[in-house]
Amino acid sequence: MATKEAPTKDPVCGMDVDKADCVQESHAGKEYYFCGEECCEKFMEDPDKFIGKKNLAKK
Numbered sequence: 001m002a003t004k005e006a007p008t009k010d011p012v013c014g015m016d017v018d019k020a021d022c023v024q025e026s027h028a029g030k031e032y033y034f035c036g037e038e039c040c041e042k043f044m045e046d047p048d049k050f051i052g053k054k055n056l057a058k059k
């Protein structure tokens with residue numbers, strides 16, 4: 001039990017992503033996973049915006 005990896009979240013859009021089928025990018029020594037290139041690009045433009053705060057509500 002409890003050997004399953006926790007679902008990985010796309011830090012940009014917040015959806016769960018499958019590590020086997022996603023865009024991967026490393027930043028500051030950590031790996032991040034994205035649902036697609038668009039989210040990855042947004043993240044790399046301004047990573048702190050997405051990892052500094054838990055759930056930045058968009059309006």
Ligand SMILES: [Zn+2]
Pocket residue numbers: 010012013014015034035036039
């Ligand atoms: Zn996404």
